[in-house]
Amino acid sequence: MAYSNYGGNDGGFTTTGAYGGGGGFTSFGGGTQVSGTQGTPGGKTQKSFTLRPVTIKQLNDAEQPIENDFRIDDVEVTHVTFIGQIRNISPQPTNILYKMDDGTGTIEVKQWINPEAEAPKNPELEEGRYARVTGALKPAGGKRFVAGTTLRLVTDMNEINYHFLEAVAVHLHYTRGPVDQFMAGGGARKAVTSGVDVAMGGMGGGGGSGASFAGLSRHAATVLQFIKNENNNEGVAVEQISVRTKLGLSEVLKAKDELVNEGRAFTTVDENHIAPMDYD
Amino acid sequence: MEATPRINASFLQQFENQTVIIVGKCIQVRGENALVEAGGNINVHLSPNGTCVPGNFVEIVGKVQPDMTVKSLLTTDWGTDVDMAAVDAVVDLTHRYKDLFY
Structure with missing residues (x-):
């Protein structure tokens, strides 16, 4: 039941994963690093540039210790990806506002319009349809929204379920440690290196286990x-x-x-x- | 803001009177009554513009009635190529790791 590579359109986000019926997770690969990562000058906190798969509830529940700094599972998060059903589309002068619902909650996604360029036409995105959103979580007064980099229509409904499995896998990675810690060596590594292999280094928090060196x-x-x-x-x-x-x-x-x-x-x-x- | 948890037949009782999401296989339709298989059989009252194509998978957003039937609010045809193992896994994890889902 391994699935492969979704979302060639949304910024190089690649996943590998398999969910064993009763046996729990056997492997997963996480968010790919978004370009723009810099070496951190000495002493400063590492800024997370990973693209994290999340549920909308996780976005609404994300802690915000300071303005512009969101944390999920005590890990800084900026770029996120999720799938939701479009509940409402309202074109604004400078952006298109989408209200997204994934069954765990709702959140607004703003896609800015470049007045110089031709308006981003995406007639496929209609109310009631599922879309994959990739963007950055932003504060807005007491609320928060996602500045959408890409919105792409979901055509294979399996992607919805795979996304949720992946969001759980990443949550467990951060809260319980990498999969390798729980597996007797070989099995996990084998699963990770088969097929579309994604290095998990971008995830941070690896704790020096084999998982950080996959690939x-x-x-x-x-x-x-x-x-x-x-x-x-x-x-x-x-x-x-x-x-x-x-x-x-x-x-x-x-x-x-x-x-x-x-x-x-x-x-x-x-x-x-x-x-x-x-x-x- | 209310979440609509993903469930299947085994969670109906637990979610009586709540709005939920069910993904299952449409078995048969008689008028506005549909039989959907999702971890067991579920009787669904389709809304007037509801869809349930026998043989296809369907996503139902609906309210669980006291008699354990489901009154649909919104239905989406998911076609025939649906990995039910992934659907079941998501239902399982939804209730195992509630914090992420509802």
Whole structure:
């Protein structure tokens, strides 16, 4: 019952997952990192740029310790994706306002209109139809709304159920830890690496378990673990990594290229220093 | 704001007089009465413009009556290609992790 790749249209959000009838979750992949992630300057809190699948109730229940900062399961959240039925569409001068209902609650989605460009015509989006929304959760007075980046008509109704399964899986990931912690090694990893494989690194909160390194080669995982432990925002020199991990310099360089290409690490002061994209 | 939890036949009693969402297979229709299979059989009173195509899956937003039938408010045809295992899983998780759903 594994399902694959939904939402090629909504910003590269990719999922893998399988729900075993009675056996609980066997695997899941989470939100892909949205572009624009930067190395965090020393000391500052990590800003979450992950795209999180949620229910509308989770958005309405999200804690808001300070303006513009929302947290779900005590994890900062900005970009979200959900599926709901369109209850109402009202065109405004600067935006189109959609009222969305997914059975867990309702929330307003604003899609801004660029007056320069032609109005975003999406005649398929009609009241009563299901749409996949991707956007950012924003405060508005005491209320909150989603600034919609994309709204896409749902044509395969299975996507609705898969979305809810995924929202639960991500919730459990944050509240109970990665799946690998509960599985006897092999099974979980096998499931994660089959088919459309998504690195789970963007999720944060991995806690150093195997799940954070899904999809990486053994050497790349070793190097990533090492530079995470070093916790040095200026980056770690490849020579130092080589000495400390007892990997040959050429292996370290290969691992470095892999980590940079996968978006898991970036080079810092020069091409020979790397730092991880996020710390667990 | 009221949530409409996703349920199936085994949750009818628990949600008497509440508005719920049921996804099931439309078995037969007689006038405004439809028989829908969703973890068991459910009798549905279709609203005037309600749809239930025998053989197709249908999503029903409706209110659970004291006699455990469901009065539909809104029906959506889901076609024939529906993964009922995923539907059942969502119903199960809805009530297992209520905080996310209602």
